[in-house]
Amino acid sequence: xxxxxxxxxxxxxxxxxxxxxxxxxxxxxxxxxxxxxxxxxxxxxxxxxxxxxxxxxxxxxxxxxxxxxxxxxxxxxxxxxxxxxxxxxxxxxxxxxxxxxxxxxxxxxxxxxxxxxxxxxxxxxxxxxxxxxxxxxxxxxxxxxxxxxxxxxxxxxxxxxxxxxxxxxxxxxxxxxxxxxxxxxxxxxxxxxxxxxxxxxxxxxxxxxxxxxxxxxxxxxxxxxxxxxxxxxxxxxxxxxxxxxxxxxxxxxxxxxxxxxxxxxxxxxxxxxxxxxxxxxxxxxxxxxxxxxxxxxxxxxxxxxxxxxxxxxxxxxxxxxxxxxxxxxxxxxxxxxxxxxxxxxxxxxxx
Numbered sequence: 001x002x003x004x005x006x007x008x009x010x011x012x013x014x015x016x017x018x019x020x021x022x023x024x025x026x027x028x029x030x031x032x033x034x035x036x037x038x039x040x041x042x043x044x045x046x047x048x049x050x051x052x053x054x055x056x057x058x059x060x061x062x063x064x065x066x067x068x069x070x071x072x073x074x075x076x077x078x079x080x081x082x083x084x085x086x087x088x089x090x091x092x093x094x095x096x097x098x099x100x101x102x103x104x105x106x107x108x109x110x111x112x113x114x115x116x117x118x119x120x121x122x123x124x125x126x127x128x129x130x131x132x133x134x135x136x137x138x139x140x141x142x143x144x145x146x147x148x149x150x151x152x153x154x155x156x157x158x159x160x161x162x163x164x165x166x167x168x169x170x171x172x173x174x175x176x177x178x179x180x181x182x183x184x185x186x187x188x189x190x191x192x193x194x195x196x197x198x199x200x201x202x203x204x205x206x207x208x209x210x211x212x213x214x215x216x217x218x219x220x221x222x223x224x225x226x227x228x229x230x231x232x233x234x235x236x237x238x239x240x241x242x243x244x245x246x247x248x249x250x251x252x253x254x255x256x257x258x259x260x261x262x263x264x265x266x267x268x269x270x271x272x273x274x275x276x277x278x279x280x281x282x283x284x285x286x287x288x289x290x291x292x293x294x295x296x297x298x299x300x301x302x303x304x305x306x307x308x309x310x311x312x313x314x315x316x317x318x319x320x321x322x323x324x325x326x327x328x329x330x331x332x333x334x335x336x337x338x339x340x341x342x343x344x345x346x347x348x349x350x351x
Contacts, residue, residue, distance in 0.1 A: 039065035041290035059257030064283035106235030117243035145212025146199035240268030263287035264296030288328030299335035
């Protein structure tokens with residue numbers, strides 16, 4: 001074998017190695033961004049169980065989701081040319097939290113949505129339920145917080161200076177009346193065990209006194225007629241409205257669906273108010289692919305201040321309607337502000 005042939009073989013081997021390395025980099029190297037694309041629209045019959053009240057009616061209520069994946073060079077390029085995918089920075093998606101912490105927060109949001117959905121449905125169906133306030137759940141700990149080395153995301157604060165309140169605002173108001181730099185003793189649950197931390201209060205960006213921790217209510221709902229919702233791998237609070245509709249439909253045995261596939265999205269609070277969510281355009285597309293004929297979209301009237309500073313602002317409903325017009329012909333997008341709006345629309349529905 002000549003020297004030229006040896007060099008040619010070596011160049012080919014080198015080229016193959018470079019190609020393999022490039023393909024590996026393109027497919028597996030994680031970027032500091034995420035890709036959001038249409039997820040699935042799943043029948044809630046598989047997720048919701050109400051004791052003694054099976055769902056035997058035709059049609060389905062569907063929960064919609066957005067598929068979220070960390071971007072790789074190859075998928076980043078794919079997303080650039082996909083009209084249904086968007087690229088978001090890691091900070092926008094996770095708020096700077098680690099994947100483990102972010103997933104923990106999303107799981108809590110989901111459990112909170114489940115509890116509120118059950119409570120709203122049972123109240124509307126005139127069935128017995130009780131709400132037990134557990135404390136305030138830690139969603140994030142800010143860098144300036146003196147408690148950051150002790151209290152972690154996922155902990156539940158149960159008392160401050162020995163005082164227990166029945167909602168997060170009670171804690172916040174009590175703390176706001178203390179002086180910056182004064183010490184506060186916080187009692188909290190960490191992995192189910194009671195612990196205490198004593199640190200100084202800080203000045204928040206709002207100018208008020210605080211502990212530098214973002215909190216939300218941690219509530220457990222118990223019902224006389226047992227109900228359970230198992231969301232699988234779906235996280236976040238956006239399934240609240242659809243969970244409530246499914247539970248209510250089973251409790252009352254009302255033919256709300258009229259044999260149709262009905263999808264939607266939106267958070268739900270204790271008053272039954274439906275809140276806006278992200279990625280609604282992708283959820284509309286997922287619902288259309290699954291055969292949905294009706295899609296409930298949250299409508300929250302924007303304030304004058306919001307419109308002043310966010311030119312071209314679109315509500316969830318406006319975005320969903322525009323997406324359906326372009327990509328989901330034949331699917332009716334219905335604006336809802338409350339759970340009762342959705343129920344009323346379905347009770348009065350005529351094809």
